[in-house]
Amino acid sequence: MQRAQHIGKVVLTQPSRMGCRADGTYLLSGGLGALGLVTAEMMAEEGAKSMVLLSRRGVVNHDLSEAWKRLESFDIEILINACDVAQSGEVERLVTSVTQSYPSYTLRGFMHLAAVLDDATLPKLTQKHLESAYGAKVWGSRHLHMSLKSRVALDFMVLFSSTSALLGSPGQGNYSAANAALDAYARYWKAMCEHVVSVQWGPWRELGMAAQTGAVQRLKAQGLGSISNTAPWPLQAI
Numbered sequence: 001m002q003r004a005q006h007i008g009k010v011v012l013t014q015p016s017r018m019g020c021r022a023d024g025t026y027l028l029s030g031g032l033g034a035l036g037l038v039t040a041e042m043m044a045e046e047g048a049k050s051m052v053l054l055s056r057r058g059v060v061n062h063d064l065s066e067a068w069k070r071l072e073s074f075d076i077e078i079l080i081n082a083c084d085v086a087q088s089g090e091v092e093r094l095v096t097s098v099t100q101s102y103p104s105y106t107l108r109g110f111m112h113l114a115a116v117l118d119d120a121t122l123p124k125l126t127q128k129h130l131e132s133a134y135g136a137k138v139w140g141s142r143h144l145h146m147s148l149k150s151r152v153a154l155d156f157m158v159l160f161s162s163t164s165a166l167l168g169s170p171g172q173g174n175y176s177a178a179n180a181a182l183d184a185y186a187r188y189w190k191a192m193c194e195h196v197v198s199v200q201w202g203p204w205r206e207l208g209m210a211a212q213t214g215a216v217q218r219l220k221a222q223g224l225g226s227i228s229n230t231a232p233w234p235l236q237a238i
């Protein structure tokens with residue numbers, strides 16, 4: 001595990017809207033990706049003091065170094081870790097290690113953002129394409145849920161789904177299905193009185209997978225707005 005530098009301080013002038021606790025630690029799968037770093041920064045602003053950011057490679061992409069620098073400037077504990085959430089053993093090992101190494105913090109919640117795009121049009125869609133989309137999103141959410149729920153009562157679980165689950169997306173049948181499965185898990189866990197929400201995000205304009213794949217422009221032509229990470233919270237689609 002690597003530990004980040006901390007130099008700044010956050011003083012909350014009003015209660016955290018997310019209910020982030022100063023004695024809690026929060027796990028973000030896909031936390032080193034574009035929206036992961038935006039989310040981590042927002043959680044730091046909301047009073048989170050400790051976060052574990054995961055991705056398979058355990059490194060921040062070069063093009064996200066500005067976002068990483070902003071995150072490092074908060075007075076918070078950040079661990080970054082290589083963990084493939086599609087593999088239950090890796091998730092179990094990670095959760096055990098975080099719980100044992102940082103006893104002063106209690107795991108209180110997770111944000112599940114891990115995702116891969118492996119696009120193919122329907123006639124070319126294979127089991128392999130479905131497995132890569134399901135691995136990060138669907139099996140990832142199950143593994144995190146299983147490992148964490150067996151140890152702690154979570155304040156929240158937030159699953160990053162997409163409007164593709166609702167509207168479909170050309171060449172992304174596997175991704176759309178994985179997002180729909182994520183939404184279904186959220187409904188199932190909610191029915192068991194768990195604090196979970198699945199957010200069907202529209203496209204983010206400046207960063208992340210929609211911006212990189214041209215989906216923002218394609219959806220704009222269909223009349224669907226996009227979200228800006230530079231807009232003040234709460235986010236508004238334009």
Ligand SMILES: NC(=O)c1ccc[n+]([C@@H]2O[C@H](COP(=O)([O-])OP(=O)(O)OC[C@H]3O[C@@H](n4cnc5c(N)ncnc54)[C@H](OP(=O)(O)O)[C@@H]3O)[C@@H](O)[C@H]2O)c1
Pocket residue numbers: 029030031032033034035036054055056057058059083084085086112113114115116135136140160161162163200201202203204205207208209210211
């Ligand atoms: N950006 C958008 O406009 C948009 C819109 C709707 C929904 N969303 C959803 O928001 C989430 C984040 O999107 P993003 O744009 O931030 O994507 P991104 O920049 O590509 O980030 C995805 C992250 O997931 C990690 N990852 C992939 N597979 C993993 C696995 N098996 N285990 C652990 N980490 C894994 C990747 O790192 P490694 O490759 O190192 O593992 C990467 O850090 C996704 O779930 C996406 O579906 C995004």
